[in-house]
Amino acid sequence: MPKVVDHEDRRQRLAEAVWELTLREGLEGVTLRKVAAEAGVSMGQVQHYHASREEMVRDAVTRAVAALNARIETSVKAAAAGEETSAEVILRECLYAMLGRDEEGARLLRLSVAVFGRAVSDPALARVMAPDDGELLDLTAGLIAGARAERGKQVAGDPRVDADICWALATGLGVDVALGLRTVEAAETVLGYHLEGVLGRE
Amino acid sequence: MPKVVDHEDRRQRLAEAVWELTLREGLEGVTLRKVAAEAGVSMGQVQHYHASREEMVRDAVTRAVAALNARIETSVKAAAAGEETSAEVILRECLYAMLGRDEEGARLLRLSVAVFGRAVSDPALARVMAPDDGELLDLTAGLIAGARAERGKQVAGDPRVDADICWALATGLGVDVALGLRTVEAAETVLGYHLEGVLGRE
DNA sequence: GCCAATACAATGCGCTTGCATTGTATTGAG
DNA sequence: CTCAATACAATGCAAGCGCATTGTATTGGC
Numbered sequence: 001m002p003k004v005v006d007h008e009d010r011r012q013r014l015a016e017a018v019w020e021l022t023l024r025e026g027l028e029g030v031t032l033r034k035v036a037a038e039a040g041v042s043m044g045q046v047q048h049y050h051a052s053r054e055e056m057v058r059d060a061v062t063r064a065v066a067a068l069n070a071r072i073e074t075s076v077k078a079a080a081a082g083e084e085t086s087a088e089v090i091l092r093e094c095l096y097a098m099l100g101r102d103e104e105g106a107r108l109l110r111l112s113v114a115v116f117g118r119a120v121s122d123p124a125l126a127r128v129m130a131p132d133d134g135e136l137l138d139l140t141a142g143l144i145a146g147a148r149a150e151r152g153k154q155v156a157g158d159p160r161v162d163a164d165i166c167w168a169l170a171t172g173l174g175v176d177v178a179l180g181l182r183t184v185e186a187a188e189t190v191l192g193y194h195l196e197g198v199l200g201r202e
Numbered sequence: 203m204p205k206v207v208d209h210e211d212r213r214q215r216l217a218e219a220v221w222e223l224t225l226r227e228g229l230e231g232v233t234l235r236k237v238a239a240e241a242g243v244s245m246g247q248v249q250h251y252h253a254s255r256e257e258m259v260r261d262a263v264t265r266a267v268a269a270l271n272a273r274i275e276t277s278v279k280a281a282a283a284g285e286e287t288s289a290e291v292i293l294r295e296c297l298y299a300m301l302g303r304d305e306e307g308a309r310l311l312r313l314s315v316a317v318f319g320r321a322v323s324d325p326a327l328a329r330v331m332a333p334d335d336g337e338l339l340d341l342t343a344g345l346i347a348g349a350r351a352e353r354g355k356q357v358a359g360d361p362r363v364d365a366d367i368c369w370a371l372a373t374g375l376g377v378d379v380a381l382g383l384r385t386v387e388a389a390e391t392v393l394g395y396h397l398e399g400v401l402g403r404e
Numbered sequence: 405g406c407c408a409a410t411a412c413a414a415t416g417c418g419c420t421t422g423c424a425t426t427g428t429a430t431t432g433a434g
Numbered sequence: 435c436t437c438a439a440t441a442c443a444a445t446g447c448a449a450g451c452g453c454a455t456t457g458t459a460t461t462g463g464c
Contacts, residue, residue, distance in 0.1 A: 005411070026323045028230030032452065044413045053452065110322045117319010119381055120312050121228040126381045156403050158395075165371060165396050172374030179321055179328045193360075194367050197399060201358050234422065246443045255422060406464085413458075420451070428443075434436085 010049055011059060013039050018060035019111055027118045030057060061115050061128050068108050072097050072136070087146030088199065092192070094140065098170040099187045100177055106184070113178040137163050144198060153200030162198050169194055212251055213261060215241050220262035221313055229320045232259060263317050263330050270310050274299050274338070289348030290401065294394070296342065300372040301389045302379055308386070315380040339365050346400060355402030364400050371396055 017039035021030045032053055036043040050056035072094060079085075079093035100106035112129075119126040140163035148155050173191060176182035182190075219241035223232045234255060238245040252258035274296060281287075281295035302308035314331075321328040342365035350357050375393060378384035 023323060026230075026320050028228075028320075029323075031450080033450085042413055045411080047453075048410095048412060114319045114322045116377060116381065117316045117322075118228050118230075120316045120319075121225060121231075123382070126383075129381065130383060157399065161392065161395050164392060168374035168378065168392065169367065169371045170374070171377055172370035172372070175318060175373055175377065176370065179318065179331065180325070181328070181332060190363065190366060190370065193363050197359065233420080235420085244443055247441080249423075250440095250442055408461100408463090410461075411459085414456085416455080417453090418451100421449080423447090425446080426444085429441085431438100431440075433438090 007049070010045070012063065013041075014046060014049060014056065015060040015063045018057060019064060019107070022060075022114050023107060023110055027057065027114055032056075058124065058128060061125060064108060064111050064115070065129060068112065071105065071108070076139075086150055087143045088150060091140070091143040091147055092195065094143070095166055095170050095191060095195075096188055098167075098174055099184055099191070100174070101184055101188075106177075109174050110178045113175055116175075137167070140166060147199050151200055155198070155200040157198070166191075166194070166198070209251070212247070214265065216243075216248060216251060216258065217262040217265045220259060221266060221309070224262075224316050225309060225312055229259065229316055234258075260326065260330060263327060266310060266313055266317070267331060270314065273307060273310070278341075288352055289345045290352060293342070293345040293349055294397065296345070297368055297372050297393060297397075298390055300369075300376055301386055301393070302376070303386055303390075308379075311376050312380045315377055318377075339369070342368060349401050353402055357400070357402040359400070368393075368396070368400070 014035060017035045018030055021034055021038055030053070032043055032046050035056070036046045039046075046056070050059065075093050075097040076090055079090040082089070097105065098109070100109035115125060115129060119129050137160060141159040144159040144162050144166075148159075170191060173182065173187040177184055177187050216237060219237045220232055223236055223240055232255075234248050235245055237258070238248045241248075248258070252261065277295050277299040278292055281292040284291070299307065300311070302311035317327060317331060321331050339362060343361040346361040346364050346368075350361075372393060375384065375389040379386055379389050
């Protein structure tokens, strides 16, 4: 009976306004009025789609996490579909995706770090940011094992722990990149150096 | 001519109140009134010592960074003064200090991550958080070279890059610990595993 | 055509915020 | 003792906040 609108589209637009504001002014700078202005809608509409500011932010963060996961998945598929379908290429592509090479990646990376900060004192947010239950780790461990086999070098070490380290290292480098303490290229070089050690130096 | 008070002590107490509030409610929860209440002083005193909220927060963060550096230095000296003065022991002690083993360390770690989040959209804060200009990296690189020599194993790799990786990894693990996604013990295990690879597996 | 449900828009309220202002108590120099 | 500088304490204020409320325009079912 009502005016028919695309709810998902509305929420996504609001979420993107929250992202933009968070990047520009931090999570504390996200207010109902500013989000409305940023999205170019009335404050009434914002309230209509979110019961409270807190819920609005949570929705925006949830969507950001989903977008980040989607990007990793996409980059893996893109690498796997290329002519070079070696495990090593996929592994690199997958890890580098976390360092914010392109613009959207950089935005999501900086957004993640901004949310990390708030999640320290907000368990609800921390839960939203929590990584997948080992699925990604399994995938990465498989890629590491595969890449080692490709190189034909014998390397001691549990692939799962090595995968864990790779992601933790990517996180640490990502923080530096997000804060402007390191360029993306420098971070990729460091991560590449580490991978050489993990896969067995040629 | 005036009433004589210890300015440094006043500022330090206010800074600690800011820390506590940041940990409990995030940086956005730090207000003049709350800081005054937390420190058990009047709001007038807070204003007397800080021209603005922003300057107050910056001072508190600066003091936190200094405290963190002091802790690393202390742990290095403590390790060097012990009976086991091997480079490897010092190296481990130094890196583990970043993971928040004791209570104060954990507080400073969580505080750092909280500030990271704000620093993404606040260059002035990012500058305050910026690490020392390679001094720490040089020290760590020296310890890595020393530890390798102790083990008597030939390991390929530039100690400086390896040191860089160690700290970036510690940062990544620290974020996980701060968010409660990893226990301190688990983080230490992972870091220890990485060090085995860096120093040459026995 | 009517009705009820939806999707907003507009306004208002109570509260909190950073900060300015003003008043006052304390001190050491002269 | 006087005086001026310091160290607060107390209060006030405009702005901005989240949220509640109310009004209105649009739609599809009957």
